Amino acid sequence: MNLTYYGHSCFLLETGGSKVLFDPFIRPNPLAKDVDVDAIEADYIFLSHGHGDHVADAVEIGLRTGAELLGMVELLSWFTDKGLKTTYQMNLGGTARLPFGTVKLVAAAHSSSLPDGSYAGLAAGFIVEAEGKSFYFAGDTALTYDMKIIGERHTLDFALLPIGDHFTMGIDDALVAAEWTGTPKIIGMHYDSFPPIRINHDEARTKAQAAGKELVLLKIGETVTL
Template sequence: MKLSYYGHSCFAVELKGKKVLFDPFISPNELAKDIDPAQVEADNILISHGHQDHIADAVDIAKRTQATVISNFEIITWLQDKGIENVVPMNLGGLVELDFGKVKYVNAVHSSMLPDGSYGGNPGGFVVMADECNFYYAGDTALTLDMQLIPRYTKLDLAILPIGDCLTMGIEDAITTCDFIQCNKVMGVHYDTFPNIKIDHNKAVERFRKADKDLQLVKIGDTVNF
């Protein structure tokens, strides 16, 4: 699976020839200043929750690309009010079949408020089951026992986990997450963007290695294969 990283928790994957973009937060991110959101393509956009640092560029990209947006009911309603027409509203525990694979919307322990202060519904994560790869994008979350349910319905090839601590779980809880979801290959997200989530990259990678797990910290702007 080809994955392009746009900083913070924003990334895109290619599945069955479709470009699937997650949590578009690019233009306000100083660390992603070399990424032009007007050049980012998407056939589908998945939004985990309503915070600005996960949705800032969603309206502009969705309007330009005519991508189908998948998120919780409240976020979808908010986007429809802004003129977004191609939508799939979900709620926790739901599963949909899309043109690139199956998507299950799973629990995240966090908060969710949209940029204008309105209610953003329940935060969540996504389990994507596709021919190329099965992966779990946790969104913003604390460690939760609900993660242990994921291996009951799919075997993961990759986990995309927040590791910055303070606002989400940190390194140690992310390592425990690997055990819960039975997946030791991890891409880290939600770190370095703000002062309170900066991490020591070398120490993080080494801590995962000592736990017999593989942490990948992808450089912003890079495209890698998983």
């Protein structure tokens, strides 16, 4: 499977012949100004919660590509009125079976509302299983003891964790989350986009190395094979 980073918490996963876009926030992100949004294709769009820095480009990309949306029922209901395909309206603990694998919604400790103030249900994360691999996309979250359940129920190959602090976990709590979920590899997200979440990359890598974890900080536009 291939993973491309478009900044903040936005990634494109290519697996099993499908393209899955997570939390599209590209055009309003000055760090992602060189990304060609019109060239992004998606079969599915996964939304962790309703904040603008996670859904800003969902309508544009969803209408252009015809992608099917997956996320909390209240969140997706808002996008139904926008003309998008809100096929997978779910709630915490539920599992969707898609052509490329399975996706389970898990708890995230964070607020959630839409850009117009509408209620967006609970914030969530995803456990994705595809191509014989399993990974955790945490969404925006604080460190929570529920992450121990993930480690007990799943064998993760990697985890996408927020590390920017201020609005979510910082690197110290993310390393605890990595330990509790049992992942050897962290792909960092939700950092550097705004002044309050700018991080010291070298310091974060040093802390991860000391904790026995691999921390991957992708460049915007970079693709890795996992």
